[in-house]
Amino acid sequence: MDAYDALPFPRTDVALSTLHFVKGIEDPAIFDHSLRSYLYGRFLGERQGLLPDRDYDDELLFLGCLLHDAGLSPEGNGDQPFDIDGADLAARFLTEQGLSPERIEVVWDAVALHLHYEVAVRKRPEIALVTAGAGLDLGDDDPPVLPADCTDHVHALLPRLHASAVLYDTIIGQALEKPHKAPPFTMAGELVRQRTQETWPTWQQLMSQPSGRHDYDGYQPRT
Incomplete structure (x- = not known):
């Protein structure tokens, strides 16, 4: 695609x-x-001394980054949290493209884990760098990591277009339509709570529901 010729993307068929x-x-x-x-x-x-196609598979990193928010598209908007919906859509599409199951599993993990920084950064570079790169783009740059001329160049070719606001509105829009996509204590659930001012149930309330195991019946707190 001519618009991206100046950027170092992999040019494989997939x-x-x-x-x-x-x-x-x-x-x-x-x-x-x-x-x-x-x-x-x-x-x-x-910056960590990792070079593409020497220390990690550059195509897999590219696929993971491209698809990490696919669950926020109309095609990816299923009945699961958007990160899992996106991972499943990525797997279906890459299967159609003939990618091997082993490579698809790496991309699935990269997409499914991208909201879970502490887990993702302990995984292989193709997974860890998806989360790190996405976080850096959304403002995790304190103290500054990217040179100003680098961000200026990237934003000239790939304008922000109010990215953070669009992501927020899309996550909220999906969750208000399908509340089960944003359960309590998840990132999407917290965004919905902030928007609606809904009160989350406490741990004890969740555990005391009729379907629970009644662990609080007759329980005396230790402190």
Whole structure:
């Protein structure tokens, strides 16, 4: 795609097919965020001494970044939290592209874990750098990591288009339509709570529901 010739993306068949697919289903702001996540993930990898196609599979990192928010597209909006919906959509699409199950599993993990920083960063670089790159694009840059001229160049080619606001509104929109996609104590659930001012149940209330095991019946607190 001519618009991205100046950017160091993999040009394999599956990478280009995925680029076209994601561009066709995602809001432009989310699509640009996904591409910036890849660039910033690579950058963070280099700061750790990790080079593409020497220390990690660059195609898998690219696919994971491209697809990490696919669950926020109309095609990806199923009945699970958006990170899991996105991982399942990624797996279906990459299976159709003929990618091996072993490689698909890496991308699935990268997408499914991208909201769970403490877990993702302990995984292989193709997974860890998806989470790190996405977080850096959304403002996790204190103290500054990216040189100003780098971000200026990237934003000139991939404008932000109010990315954080669009992500928030899309997550909220899905969750208000399907509340089970944003259960209590999840990131999506917290965003819904902030928007609606709904009060979350306490741990004891959750455990005391009729379907619970009645662990609090007759219980005397130890402190």
